Amino acid sequence: MKVKVQKQERERVLTLLIMIVFCVIVLLLPVCGSVPLAGWVQSPGHPRGYDPDSSLTWKECAPTGHKITLTLIHLDLEESLECEDDSLKVFADDELLFNLCGRKSMKELQASINPFLHSFPGGCLSVSFLADYSNPERHTGFRGFYAIQDFDECKDPDNECTQLCNNYIGGYRCFCRPGYILDPDKHTCQVSCNEDRKGSREGVLISPGWPEPYPENAMCSYTLAVEEGLQFELTFTGVFDVEMKENGQCTDSLTIKPLSGDARTFCGRDLPPFFLTRSQHVEIIFRTDHQGANRGFSLSYRVREMNCAGPVTPTSSLISQHSDSKYPTGHKVKVKCDNGYVLKLKESAEVEYETTCQKNGEWSPVIPCEPVDCGSPELPELVELSEKDPPTTYLKQISFKCKSQYYQLDKTGNFICNAEGNWVSESGQTLTEDLPKCEPVCGMNTDVSFGGRVFGGKPASLGQIPWQLFHKSSPRGGASLISDYWALTAAHVVDGYEETTMNWLGGLIDGQDTNAVTMETEKIIIHPNYKRVGKGKPNNFDNDIALIKMSARVTLGPNIRPVCLPKKTDEPVAEGTISGFGGVKGGKMSRHLLYGLVQTYPLEMCVSGGLPVTHNMFCAGGSSVDSCKGDSGSPLFFPSLGYGSPDKPYRLTGIVSWGPSDCGNESFKGYYTKVQNYLDWIKETIEKN
Incomplete structure (x- = not known):
């Protein structure tokens, strides 16, 4: 009995000590027990013992600025693996702190459990007991x-x-050291260094603490202002030392912000240059972060009369008797746009106006000078700009190109917009004087296999001889396309048909091809020196050449392309290729386009059969290869088929003219009109028609 009394006495003493410690430490209210700020929580039946299937749930929360703690002074529960049988679970803000069972002494509880039984500020503690x-x-x-x-x-x-912090029951308060004020955010201490120096005409501004290091978290604003017509002159003196990062960015900064114009920010150790603010009102802002030991700045200011600087606008100059680069208020000057620029918002192309320097240091009126605009050029057919919607103002460049790959410019297509608003070429000529044109790419064909030896010839592939034209009906004959409007043939083929319309076929190798392109003639022009005695029956074959103009532009493509004309300087051709839909062995007309390789010979080596031979002709033939009836007007071209290239295009050397009736007889050669002798007539005739 004595032992039980002693145990109860010890518990009462321990409880009293805990209450005293709580009241001394917490001091939440003037009278410790006036509100339920503390209490006990225990298992059912304690200390006699708890019954099977007994349970307890408890939860308490702390107000803002407070926390709730729990001190276990006794623990005696049934021991089990992971406390599966009986358990005491303690939670802080719904997070499990401990799952307890078994026996623990007061010493063990104080050492390993109680220090952790507390909530976050304003949080809750809860207990769950289950047997x-x-x-x-x-x-x-x-x-x-x-x-x-x-x-x-x-x-x-x-x-x-x-800086400083003061804790009180339920909260805390920040406060600052002398010389600082608390920012509206109630946490940041700032230096009170704002100064309003309106009306002051000269003076010195220094950073807080100068010449000692400036304080942290400074936000200083200095205001300078005087009457209109004056401006401030700022000069930095002594040391300039404002914290800057290694990458050149400002950690702390000094910003000078005039009423008009751009603000300027400085940091580092380089002394900023003297400058005029060009403003009657200036705000100087000094900002520092929370650390550093830099010395700051010192600058002097004074006022000067406002003036205006030139030029008034970019791309212009001032016309004035005033020799200085600064102009006093009230001074008038003329503004003249630079060469290639005109006044904006003016209906006419004016280039100058008068303006006056105002008291605020600004010019009025101000009319910008904008570049002359040459505009988008009118383009001829088949020509387009290399760049879509290019800029068209002064000194901008444009270039031309042909819309189709089957055409090429006849001259350089680069132009520049000049000061007069004209597009000029690299040679200095205007666009109207030097307008490039798209001319057909001549003498090129589709890459195909070649070889062989239109009598005795080989069938051509589509696109292999794309300049070959064919007149299928009477008179049967051929022609060579030399541009997208014109073709060349023998005069005797079209003799007598000048006033009629002839239909020529192109883009074919099969005379019965229904997909062939039909070209209708607009004009047939026979050489004026060609002598005739009747339709298709010439007195002789001198000047046997004629031009055909089509009624519409021929659409060029891989299967219809012109052949090049020869050059006046070309040497005599040793060999070339002939083509046509003429006769073959047996006297029949060929359904297919045939071609063959022939060799040219001096006229004295050829038999004429009694007809006159002139220097406007040449003869050619080959081994079992010859032009024949029905080939008249068809081309003889060089180099030999298969050997043409962009650097060496195919050129029309001759036109099938006349020859013996016995085609393919090696004793006789065919005669061809020498195209090289008619280049001037061809050019002049095309230009006139």
């Missing part, structure tokens, strides 16, 4: 003391007080 269905021996349960305590926010590194 299972059996209790082999009696266990007294648990008992704990809870208390709501003030939380010391000043010990929290996240409270954001930049």
Whole structure:
């Protein structure tokens, strides 16, 4: 009995000590027990022991600025693996802190459990006790003391007080050292260094603490202002030392912000240059961060009369008797646009106007000078700009190209917009004087295999001889396309048909091809020196050449392309290729386009059969290869088929004219009109028609 009394006495003493400690430490209210800020929580039946299937749930929350703690002074529960049978679970803000069972002494609880039984500020603690269905021996349960305590926010590194912190029951307050004021955010201490110097005409501005290092978290604003017509002159003196990062960015900064114009920001150790603000009102802002030991700045200011600087606008100059580069208020000058520029918002192409320097240091009126615009050029057919919607103002460049790959410009297609608003070429000529044209690419064909030896010839592939034209009906004959409008043939083929319309076929190799392109003639022009005695029956074959103009532009493509004319300087051709839909062995007309390689000979080596031979002809033939009836007007071209290239295009050397009736007889050669002798007539005739 004596032992039991001593045990109860010890518990009462321990409880009293805990209450005293709580009241001394917490001091939440003037009278400690006037509100339920502390109390006990224990298992059912404690200390006699808890029954099977007994349970307890408890939860308390702390107000803002406080936390709730729990001190366990007794723990005696049935021991089990992971406390599966009986358990005491303690939670802080719904997070499990401990799952307890078994016996622990007060010393063990104080050392390993109680220091962690507390909530976050303004949080909650909760307890869940649960006993299972059996209790082999009696266990007294648990008992704990809870208390709501003030939380010391000043010990929290996240409270954001930049200088000093004062904790009070339920909260905290930031305050500053002498010389600083608390920012409206209630956490940041700033230097009070704002100065309004309106009306002051001269003076010195220095950073806080100068010449000692300036304080942290400074936000200083200095205002300078005088009457209209004056401006401030700023001069930095002595040391300039404002913190800057290694990459050149400003950590701290000094910003000079005039009423008009751009603000300028300085940092580092280079002394800023003297400058005029060009403003009667200037704000100087000095900002520092929370650390550093830099010395700051010192600058002097004074006022000067406002003036205006030139030029008034870019791309212009001033016309004035005033020799200085600064102009006093009230001074008038003329503004003249630079060469290639005109006044904006003016209907005419004016280039100058008068303006006056105002008291605020600005010119009025101000009319910008804008570049002359040459406009988008009118383009001839088949020509287009290399760039879509290019700029068209002064000194901008444009270039031309042909819309189709089967054409090429006849001259350089680069032009520049000049000061007069004209597009001029590299040679200095205007666009109207030097307008490029798209001319057909001549003498090129589709790459195909070649070889062989239109009598005795080989069938041509489509696109292999794309300049070959064919007149299928009477008179049967051929022609050569030399542009997208004109073709060349023998005069005797079209003799007598000048006033009629002839239909020529192109883009074919089969005379019965229904997909062939039909070209209708507009004009047939026979050489004026060609002598005739009747339709298709010439007195002789001298000047046997004629031009055909089509009624519409021929659409060029891989299967219809012109052949090049020869050059006046070309040497005599040793060999070339002939083509046509003329006679073959047996006297029949060929359905297919045939070609063959022939060799040219001096006229004295050829037999004429009694007809006159002139220097406007040449003869050619080959081994079992010859032009024949029905080939008249068809081409003889060089180099030999298969050997043409962009650097060596195919050129029309001759036109099938006349020859013996016995085609392919090696004793006789065919005669061809020498195209080289008619280049001037061809050019002049095309230009006139």
